Amino acid sequence: MRRLPIVAITVCVCAALSSPALAWAHWVVSHDPPEGVIVAGWENNHPLYLCRAPFADGLHPGKVVGGMCMIGYGGAEQAIPNFEWGLASGVWASPTGGLANPMIGGQEDGQARMVCKARYIDGAGVDRGWHPGKVINGNCNITWGGSEIPIAVFQQFYLGNP
Numbered sequence: 001m002r003r004l005p006i007v008a009i010t011v012c013v014c015a016a017l018s019s020p021a022l023a024w025a026h027w028v029v030s031h032d033p034p035e036g037v038i039v040a041g042w043e044n045n046h047p048l049y050l051c052r053a054p055f056a057d058g059l060h061p062g063k064v065v066g067g068m069c070m071i072g073y074g075g076a077e078q079a080i081p082n083f084e085w086g087l088a089s090g091v092w093a094s095p096t097g098g099l100a101n102p103m104i105g106g107q108e109d110g111q112a113r114m115v116c117k118a119r120y121i122d123g124a125g126v127d128r129g130w131h132p133g134k135v136i137n138g139n140c141n142i143t144w145g146g147s148e149i150p151i152a153v154f155q156q157f158y159l160g161n162p
Helices: none
Strands: 009-013 023-027 039-043 046-055 058-065 068-073 076-080 083-087 090-093 104-108 111-121 127-136 139-144 147-151 155-159
Touching: 039 058, 039 111, 046 068, 046 076, 046 104, 046 127, 058 076, 058 083, 058 111, 058 127, 068 139, 068 147, 076 147, 104 127, 111 139, 111 147
Parallel strands: none
Antiparallel strands: 009 023, 023 083, 039 046, 039 127, 046 058, 046 083, 058 068, 058 104, 068 076, 090 155, 104 111, 111 127, 111 155, 127 139, 139 147
């Protein structure tokens, strides 16, 4: 097995995402999660870390699985090898909880995409855990098994809240 070197690690504060409290660490080649990365879900007793990746003229939040950022687009799950890890302090809460400053994880079709997470229970009733995604049309769109799945009951990540 050929080992790839870590090419570069940079940290930027992305003003375009409207919050100076949000920092993204860009990893050119996959590596261990950086200190402070947001745990955005759980699957089979393993943490799912928040990531975002460019795809189809957008920037999409998702989950790190197997060294890839798994994002949803057009109803399907996409595996993106070059991605950024989400680093921030805040709290997960219902979007109806009245908290300010929801975390913007990217954009798609000129629309900001808020970071969310939702519990996924499959058609057989098996609890597949909590998965991060993006808010679209009042749902949290997560990915599972190659598909993008909208879930109506979800939480959003709110920056800077205790």
